Amino acid sequence: MTAALSRKCLLPLLLLSVLVMTGCNGRQKTSKDFDKAVAPTPAAVQTPAQAPTQPAAASAEAVAAKPAPAPVAAVTQTAPATPPVDDYAETPYKPTPDPLYYWNKTWFKFNDLFYSGLMRPFAKGYALVVPKQVRTGLTNAYQNFIFPIRFVNALLQLDFKKASKEFGRFMINSTLGIGGLMDVAKADPNLAPGNEDFGQTLGRWGVGDGFYIVWPLLGPSTARDTIGMAGDAAANPLTWIFGPWSIYGDDNPWYWSYIIKGADVFNNLPNTLEAYDAVVKPAVDPYTAVKDAYIQYRRNAVSQ
Amino acid sequence: MQRFVSRLVLTLVLLAATVAGAQAGPATDTLSQSVDKIIALLADPAYKAPDTRPAMRTKLIAAIGEVFDMKELSRRALGAEWNKFNPEQQERFVKAFGTLLENTYLDKIESYTDEKVQYLTEQDLGGGKAEVSTKVVGKGKEIPIAYRLSDRGGWKVYDVVIEGVSLVQNYRSQFGQLLMHETPDAVIAKIAQKRS
Numbered sequence: 001m002t003a004a005l006s007r008k009c010l011l012p013l014l015l016l017s018v019l020v021m022t023g024c025n026g027r028q029k030t031s032k033d034f035d036k037a038v039a040p041t042p043a044a045v046q047t048p049a050q051a052p053t054q055p056a057a058a059s060a061e062a063v064a065a066k067p068a069p070a071p072v073a074a075v076t077q078t079a080p081a082t083p084p085v086d087d088y089a090e091t092p093y094k095p096t097p098d099p100l101y102y103w104n105k106t107w108f109k110f111n112d113l114f115y116s117g118l119m120r121p122f123a124k125g126y127a128l129v130v131p132k133q134v135r136t137g138l139t140n141a142y143q144n145f146i147f148p149i150r151f152v153n154a155l156l157q158l159d160f161k162k163a164s165k166e167f168g169r170f171m172i173n174s175t176l177g178i179g180g181l182m183d184v185a186k187a188d189p190n191l192a193p194g195n196e197d198f199g200q201t202l203g204r205w206g207v208g209d210g211f212y213i214v215w216p217l218l219g220p221s222t223a224r225d226t227i228g229m230a231g232d233a234a235a236n237p238l239t240w241i242f243g244p245w246s247i248y249g250d251d252n253p254w255y256w257s258y259i260i261k262g263a264d265v266f267n268n269l270p271n272t273l274e275a276y277d278a279v280v281k282p283a284v285d286p287y288t289a290v291k292d293a294y295i296q297y298r299r300n301a302v303s304q
Numbered sequence: 305m306q307r308f309v310s311r312l313v314l315t316l317v318l319l320a321a322t323v324a325g326a327q328a329g330p331a332t333d334t335l336s337q338s339v340d341k342i343i344a345l346l347a348d349p350a351y352k353a354p355d356t357r358p359a360m361r362t363k364l365i366a367a368i369g370e371v372f373d374m375k376e377l378s379r380r381a382l383g384a385e386w387n388k389f390n391p392e393q394q395e396r397f398v399k400a401f402g403t404l405l406e407n408t409y410l411d412k413i414e415s416y417t418d419e420k421v422q423y424l425t426e427q428d429l430g431g432g433k434a435e436v437s438t439k440v441v442g443k444g445k446e447i448p449i450a451y452r453l454s455d456r457g458g459w460k461v462y463d464v465v466i467e468g469v470s471l472v473q474n475y476r477s478q479f480g481q482l483l484m485h486e487t488p489d490a491v492i493a494k495i496a497q498k499r500s
Contacts, residue, residue: 095477136444279469282408284494285478292477293469300468 095288096222096295097211104214108287111219115269116276123269135267137181142264143193144173144180149235153196157204162194169193195301198235199228203302212291220294329426331434334459335451338371339421346416364413365406373460374402380462381475389488397488400495401475418442432456435465 098104127135147170154163172185185191202224203209210223221229233239242257265272276290283289345364350356378398379386389397419442427435432455440447452463463472482491 095481132444278466279474282404283478284404284475284491284498285482288478288481289474292474296469296473297467 096209096291098291099211100213104212104291105287107214107216108220108290110216111214112280112286114217116273116280119266119269120273123266123273126266127270135270138267139264140173140177140183141180142260142267144170144177146236146238148237149198149232150194150196152235153198153201154194156198156201157196159196162196165191166194166196197228198231199225199298200302201231202228203298209295209298212295220290222295222298225298329434329436331451331453331455331459332423332426332436335371335436335438335453335461336421336423338367341367342413343416343421346414351414361410365410368406368413371461373454373456373462374398376454376456376460376462377405377472378402380472382479383476385479385483385488388483393488393492396492397495400492404495404498434459 147166151163151166151170154160154166169183169185169191170180172191173180173183176182177184183193186193199222207224209225213221213223213226215221215226218229236257238257238260242252242254279289279293280286342364345351345360345367348360351360351364375398378394378401381401382389382397386394419440422439422441424437424439427437429435429452433452434455435450435452437448437450440449448467450465451461452465453459453461463470465471479491482494486494
């Protein structure tokens with residue numbers, strides 16, 4: 001039900017995201033929290049020029065087709081937002097735009113109650129009953145299965161080294177690693193696991209974070225990474241097998257794709273909660289701590 | 305003459321030794337020495353024994369305090385807001401923030417089992433600052449941790465970057481957000497409250 005709904009909502013959602021991303025500069029000026037941020041964020045400045053006006057998959061091709069002008073704009077405009085590692089002490093506090101603060105805060109609380117409260121005992125029980133090797137094996141198998149996402153995005157970033165690495169990992173782990181259950185390729189330092197996704201590809205071509213947004217159940221994201229999620233869904237084999245465009249016809253019920261994704265989230269929940277606790281427990285302001293950690297983590301991922 | 309030659313040789317040997325040390329990086333050297341010291345304390349059976357544990361814990365905190373520049377870390381965590389604190393508030397802030405970090409990270413450090421620290425690279429950040437990239441390997445996990453150190457009569461850590469997330473910047477976001485609506489005293493109280 002929700003799945004069909006979200007599929008129908010995908011296009012309007014995308015358009016909405018693009019609209020809000022482009023309108024973000026004006027929004028920023030009216031919002032009281034951001035008038036102190038002197039320099040407009042790169043996202044606000046450069047998205048109008050390059051905002052994808054087509055659905056994610058199509059715009060991906062567009063980005064790949066004309067990569068040359070994009071990075072130039074990116075380099076010149078991203079510079080002020082990411083100061084060269086240091087001199088933080090003198091820079092005034094510049095938060096990532098958060099125009100949906102009340103929505104975000106509500107869903108942050110909801111997600112916290114849901115995962116950290118309600119689901120935690122189940123995750124603990126699961127981690128207790130199911131050995132770590134099995135959990136890691138399942139994660140490996142799923143990650144191996146969704147290899148096209150990483151492969152396609154490495155190609156879209158014109159990072160052929162990463163693409164060949166992903167391809168090599170897929171071939172080795174699918175065969176020697178018994179369908180990806182074992183990550184045998186990892187033993188080779190040149191074949192360390194990667195994590196490329198569409199949000200990073202957009203970032204690579206100069207799209208800034210945009211504003212911060214917290215999705216119910218999916219957690220923290222940004223305008224850019226939300227579009228990225230749609231792109232990843234398009235590159236996910238589950239979509240091809242179980243989606244509306246499924247290559248094998250109507251025999252495969254659509255909800256399997258969500259069951260598998262949900263199972264993967266649950267399987268990883270013990271680790272996710274550990275990472276979440278590492279951010280939230282020492283925090284004075286948990287909402288901001290999670291927001292900042294997400295932004296920093298993603299910026300680091302984009303830069304690699 | 306012979307004395308002169310022996311002195312020359314000695315000087316050369318010393319010079320060679322320092323040069324060899326410099327290749328690994330002075331910040332890495334200081335850091336790895338401290339890490340070794342901390343690991344040695346944790347691996348000491350006296351740390352497990354309940355009667356010697358408090359004394360060992362004091363030693364551990366002292367060893368950590370030697371390599372961390374709490375004042376610099378606090379100053380950077382406040383960023384530009386630091387100047388809005390008067391000296392007395394700054395002092396209280398450093399103390400409260402230090403205790404908060406101590407309380408949250410001591411448990412983590414004490415849960416140390418057999419993880420190995422690999423020192424990867426040392427990058428010069430300019431202005432007497434350096435970033436040492438390390439990898440903590442253990443229990444089937446690899447965690448990239450980078451330490452940023454500054455040299456002020458000895459290298460000291462002023463920031464820790466775990467998986468690309470800078471501790472100092474994360475706190476700067478939080479304090480920046482809080483200080484938009486709250487006074488320095490209220491923020492200090494909030495930090496102090498957090499530790500209990």
